[in-house]
Amino acid sequence: MRPVPFDYADPATVAEVCEVMHRYGGEAAVLAGGQTLVAQLNSRVRRPAMVVDLRRVAGLREVTVDRGILIIGAGVTQRAVEQHPDTPAVLREALARVGHVPTRNRGTLGGSLAFGDPQGELPTTVLALDARVRVASVRGERVLAVADLWSGPFRTALASDELITAVEVPLPEDSRWAFEQRDFRRHGKATAVAGFSSGRLVLALGGVGTRPLLVDDELLAGRSPEAVGSAVRELVVPAGPDPYVSTGHRRQLAATATTAALHRVLTTTPVENS
Ligand SMILES: Cc1cc2nc3c(=O)[nH]c(=O)nc-3n(C[C@H](O)[C@H](O)[C@H](O)COP(=O)(O)OP(=O)(O)OC[C@H]3O[C@@H](n4cnc5c(N)ncnc54)[C@H](O)[C@@H]3O)c2cc1C
Missing domain, CATH: 3.30.465.10 (Uridine Diphospho-n-acetylenolpyruvylglucosamine Reductase; domain 3)
Structure with missing residues (x-):
């Protein structure tokens, strides 16, 4: 395959990055660690006119x-x-x-x-x-x-x-958190991050739709971890056809991750950052 030509810049400051990105508009792609972008360039999924490398930019690595x-x-x-x-x-x-x-x-x-x-x-x-x-x-x-x-x-x-x-x-001092993930051969995964922070129960879900989801307080209020797990099934609306995981199975993954995360967070002592 012939290489796809693009310009390359490795600016030293955020201001220079912004200037190049502005000049190229949607035709510029920022290169951070390259873990996704390089594969996209190789497979021609992305064809930017300019690649702006962040490697030398001062202040982004602190x-x-x-x-x-x-x-x-x-x-x-x-x-x-x-x-x-x-x-x-x-x-x-x-x-x-x-x-x-x-x-x-x-x-x-x-x-x-x-x-x-x-x-x-x-x-x-x-x-x-x-x-x-x-x-x-x-x-x-x-x-x-x-x-x-x-x-x-x-x-x-x-x-x-x-x-x-x-x-x-x-970094609130009075918070405690739990991360739980259930996956199907790493092709499809559902993540639940539950927390108790500043006196409030929090639940975020990943792998359940088109973007990560913050669950409404009303769905959490007064429900057991199992009942919340059951309720979040209805929130799972896959972003599109999935050749690996059926919607029913993805709902099951989300439910079990949710229940496990809530159990963990409700039974741990309030310490974090340890
Ligand atoms: C083998 C493998 C397994 C992986 N497994 C997982 C996994 O299990 N879970 C998971 O979440 N990810 C996974 N990834 C993806 C991985 O997390 C990448 O680190 C992530 O995609 C970001 O890569 P990067 O920082 O190198 O960004 P790049 O690849 O350099 O950029 C990614 C995109 O973000 C844009 N971008 C980068 N930085 C900025 C910025 N500062 N401002 C604006 N736009 C920016 C780029 O233009 C590009 O569109 C995996 C990747 C590989 C190669």
Whole structure:
């Protein structure tokens, strides 16, 4: 196969990245760890006019804590997040399920959120944690709740020239969390992240539809873990035809993951980040 030609830039600052992305509009593709993008370029699924490499960009690879918020640069590798002492235990648990060590050594948190896989462990977990993304463009910076980030499967609400620069994860002291996943030969998986945070029960589901889903408080109120598991079956509406997992089986995966996560979170003592 003949190579598909595209221009390549490896800017050193966020401002330079934004300038190139603005100039190329939807024709530019950001290269973070390349774990998804390189395969897309190889298979011609993506044919950008410009690839903008984030490798040299200063400031995207830092992890800091500021006033109870963990701020993870978009270019920090999944492995580095997994090994960071301030990463919440539930996020570490989710990361351990993403690909394998070589992919996590290169793949980034920002790249996973931008990719927006509705089955992805990281989107579901940061949704439960009420995370935000910092976004930059030539028009300036804005902060977006991850609940508003995904507009559909593998689609985000970002403009074509916007760059995720960091992910903000709140670290409330009085929270406890549980991550549970059930999969069908790794081809189809349902994830439930349950938590008790600031006096409120939280449940996020992945692999149940076109994007990760935050379950309404009303569905959780006064119900046993088994009853919530049963109720979430109705929320499972696959994004499209699935050659691997039937809708009925996916509903079963979501139900059992939900029940297990809620049992765990309701029976653990209120400690987190350990
Ligand atoms: C073998 C294998 C197994 C995997 N298994 C899993 C799995 O089990 N679960 C899972 O969730 N994922 C899995 N992945 C995907 C993996 O998590 C990738 O890390 C993820 O897709 C992001 O990759 P990346 O950071 O290298 O981003 P890239 O591949 O470089 O980019 C991915 C997309 O995001 C865009 N992008 C990247 N960074 C930014 C940014 N800062 N701002 C705006 N847009 C950006 C790119 O333009 C591109 O469209 C797997 C990948 C491989 C190769």
